[in-house]
Amino acid sequence: MRRRNAGFTLIEAVAAAAVISILAGIALPALQDAGEAARSGAAKGTLFDSWMSSVAHAANTGVEVVLCPGDANGCRDGIDWTHGWIAYADLDGNRTRSPDETLLKQAEPLGGKVHLRSTTGRTRMVFQPNGGNAGSNITWTLCDGRGPEAATTIVVANNGRLRTGTPTAAAAQACMAAM
Template sequence: MEPLPSHRTAGVTLVELALVVATVATLAAIAVPRFVAAREAAHAGAAHQAMLGSLMAATSHASSTGAEVVVCPGDANGCRPTHDWTGGWVVFADIDGDRVRDPHDTLLQRVAPLGGNARLRSTPGRTRIVFQPNGGAAGSNVTFTLCDGRGAARATALVMNNGAHLRATPAQAAAADACMRAL
């Protein structure tokens, strides 16, 4: 007598399916937070580079044309009275020296709002920076605090002196905590 042939149907068992789901869930639990952190770091890096580029453009234009140049949080219409630069900023040649963006003032640069959860705040009270024809910045030193969705521990301080020299350091705890809160 011959044994009966076994007919096994192709497919997956419930156990195999559970193993695949568990594996995918584990990989997602590891990969998603790292992806989000990398994206936040990229937004913060872009904000840092945009501010650096704006300050360099302002210094260069002021020293080459002999005009004062203003950098302030705002848009093409003018400055906003805030120390929160997250919504974007403008750089303009202040032809009449009134530190207000007038129609005849040359718009040199407009930076769009920051991406992701990146936030950029200047020293309270410093709502604009004015670059003199000698390339230096009028007024006191300014500190920008740059933070993002990775938390206050990852915040950076961009410190600019009156000579328009910029350096990056870890942000002070109080400034980093303030940066993380919405205004």
């Protein structure tokens, strides 16, 4: 009686490799989309946290708070918040962070292909002690590697109320473009 060798035949190995390739081709894009959705959700949560902290600090201390794209050194000009943002108590009211002004929040740069852009011309928000913000409404467009159809907006009205929505096709597409 002959004993058969244990193992796979070449045909079995090729069939298994084909099945694994097909499953990977299906699963990998879904995993990438899930990662982008998670990073986008984290960015939205961090922005909400910064907004709430800014409103609370302004109301509790009677001092205006500035929220802007930037880092501990101060604000950056422009509408791209992708590289992080800060919130600070603007003690002297000049909209420029001085070393003696309290840094309330510092958001790190966004990961993956997540982008956050504000309304053209709105490079910062100033929260007043009454909870509102100075100037006009501000709309952020948040997009990621899932494409413009997954983009969302975050709108803050002058009275401080916050809501989310869907951007126009042009705003969603502009959000996806490199700055």
